[in-house]
Amino acid sequence: MSERVDVAVLGMGPGGEVAASRLMQAGKRVAVFERELIGGECAYWACIPSKTVLRPSEAQTEVQRAAGVGGAELNWSETSDYRDYMIRNLDDAGQVEGYSKQGALVIKEDARITGPGRIQAGGQEVIAEHIIIATGSDAVIPPLEGLSEITAWTNRETYTATTLPGSVVIVGGSAVGVETATFLSRFGVHVTLLQRGNRLIDREEPRVGELAHHYLEAAGVDVRLNASAKRGRRDGGSSVIELDDGSTATGDVVIFATGRKPRTAGLGFEDVGVSIGQHGQVQIDEQCKAAENVWAIGDVTGVMPFTHVAKYQGRIAAEAILGGSRKAFYDGIPRVVFGEPEIAAAGLTQQQADHAGLRTVSTELDVADAIARPWTYEKDPVGNLGLLVDTDAKVLIGAWAVAPLAGEWIHHASLAIRARLPLDTLRDQVAQFPTYHEAYLAALDNIKA
Numbered sequence: 001m002s003e004r005v006d007v008a009v010l011g012m013g014p015g016g017e018v019a020a021s022r023l024m025q026a027g028k029r030v031a032v033f034e035r036e037l038i039g040g041e042c043a044y045w046a047c048i049p050s051k052t053v054l055r056p057s058e059a060q061t062e063v064q065r066a067a068g069v070g071g072a073e074l075n076w077s078e079t080s081d082y083r084d085y086m087i088r089n090l091d092d093a094g095q096v097e098g099y100s101k102q103g104a105l106v107i108k109e110d111a112r113i114t115g116p117g118r119i120q121a122g123g124q125e126v127i128a129e130h131i132i133i134a135t136g137s138d139a140v141i142p143p144l145e146g147l148s149e150i151t152a153w154t155n156r157e158t159y160t161a162t163t164l165p166g167s168v169v170i171v172g173g174s175a176v177g178v179e180t181a182t183f184l185s186r187f188g189v190h191v192t193l194l195q196r197g198n199r200l201i202d203r204e205e206p207r208v209g210e211l212a213h214h215y216l217e218a219a220g221v222d223v224r225l226n227a228s229a230k231r232g233r234r235d236g237g238s239s240v241i242e243l244d245d246g247s248t249a250t251g252d253v254v255i256f257a258t259g260r261k262p263r264t265a266g267l268g269f270e271d272v273g274v275s276i277g278q279h280g281q282v283q284i285d286e287q288c289k290a291a292e293n294v295w296a297i298g299d300v301t302g303v304m305p306f307t308h309v310a311k312y313q314g315r316i317a318a319e320a321i322l323g324g325s326r327k328a329f330y331d332g333i334p335r336v337v338f339g340e341p342e343i344a345a346a347g348l349t350q351q352q353a354d355h356a357g358l359r360t361v362s363t364e365l366d367v368a369d370a371i372a373r374p375w376t377y378e379k380d381p382v383g384n385l386g387l388l389v390d391t392d393a394k395v396l397i398g399a400w401a402v403a404p405l406a407g408e409w410i411h412h413a414s415l416a417i418r419a420r421l422p423l424d425t426l427r428d429q430v431a432q433f434p435t436y437h438e439a440y441l442a443a444l445d446n447i448k449a
């Protein structure tokens with residue numbers, strides 16, 4: 001017999017978890033479907049393990065760069081033990097129990113939509129008034145010739161590895177490639193990073209890519225730009241990537257950080273009126289509605305592939321189901337790459353502002369030239385902040401920072417951009433002395449009133 005619920009949530013990554021929890025708190029009967037582990041990619045193979053294994057070397061770098069302290073040593077075995085604790089040893093029994101106790105119908109099976117309000121999973125049928133699609137995304141591995149000959153990893157093998165390889169070739173120089181190169185190089189792995197385009201992190205300002213490149217090379221990473229992988233082959237115990245310029249890159253392992261694609265195939269979405277866009281994403285409106293009584297959130301929507309966006313959309317969809325009218329808007333949402341130092345951005349790049357026909361002025365600040373905190377923080381201070389202002393509206397529309405703790409203090413710019421705070425209000429902000437936050441005031445001083 002079919003179970004009846006108010007809402008069925010397909011996929012229990014961060015998006016699905018937030019939506020399900022909010023709906024249950026509001027008294028809805030919820031069924032949650034998860035084919036792997038409750039917590040999704042983020043909790044076991046992405047955000048959590050990557051930030052956990054990046055932390056020891058971050059702390060070591062802090063020690064090395066601060067005056068009057070020394071002796072920090074990395075220990076991979078302790079790091080990987082703590083990482084395993086953080087990813088719950090790939091066990092979600094606690095989550096299954098937790099959701100069940102809260103009253104959810106928990107179904108640990110591959111689910112698909114079989115008709116309006118109908119979901120089939122592991123021989124069980126559930127009938128739901130609303131369906132939330134939160135199925136996330138899969139790592140993309142390009143169909144290289146010779147792929148089967150090489151040892152190919154994605155984020156999954158990388159961030160659950162117990163033994164680190166001696167050398168790796170990372171294909172892809174965006175956020176995941178840069179973080180992975182940072183983590184592995186700090187743990188003594190020889191890293192070659194291949195980027196097809198002419199700069200790293202190419203969705204951000206060119207200056208951001210340039211700085212990221214500089215810091216990775218300083219950490220010993222062999223960064224190769226305009227390097228397009230053509231084919232793979234094995235050479236004894238090594239995996240070799242042949243590039244289209246005739247050169248090669250060799251490692252024990254090849255890690256593909258070549259993007260992600262929304263998980264939609266074969267799940268019956270189109271049969272209930274959901275439209276799939278040209279990048280395979282579920283198309284949604286401002287309330288995350290994908291079709292009548294069908295909602296979609298997180299990576300599967302292709303909006304911005306971040307956990308904080310999946311969680312935000314989870315809140316928007318839950319509110320819509322509960323009768324609310326709040327609309328999602330994505331201006332100024334922060335984007336952080338946890339490199340050394342951190343790389344953070346919010347809002348538009350110059351190119352996007354130009355496309356939008358906005359009149360702008362931009363500025364870049366070397367934080368060590370302007371404020372005290374970098375000097376109290378480290379002996380040889382580094383850090384850059386860039387701001388982009390709409391000169392007609394007199395508001396901040398873009399910001400980036402490559403500097404210690406930038407992922408924390410980018411939120412000032414994020415809020416200013418989202419709330420369209422007048423520049424005069426930002427100039428009137430009194431920042432605690434001495435903090436990196438003061439850099440905003442110094443940078444705004446460079447922009448004429």
Ligand SMILES: Cc1cc2nc3c(=O)[nH]c(=O)nc-3n(C[C@H](O)[C@H](O)[C@H](O)COP(=O)(O)OP(=O)(O)OC[C@H]3O[C@@H](n4cnc5c(N)ncnc54)[C@H](O)[C@@H]3O)c2cc1C
Pocket residue numbers: 010011012013014015016033034035036037038039040041042043045046047048050051109110111112134135136137155176263267297298299300304305306307308309310
């Ligand atoms: C290496 C790496 C590091 C990252 N670091 C960060 C970071 O620091 N900060 C950040 O904001 N973002 C980060 N991200 C991105 C982040 O992981 C994703 O944006 C986030 O996981 C998306 O959440 P989601 O709920 O949409 O999907 P997912 O986390 O992918 O969860 C979807 C869930 O749906 C399940 N599912 C799929 N199909 C079905 C089905 N048919 N039936 C049942 N269940 C199904 C899956 O098993 C999965 O558990 C990182 C990504 C990578 C790869």
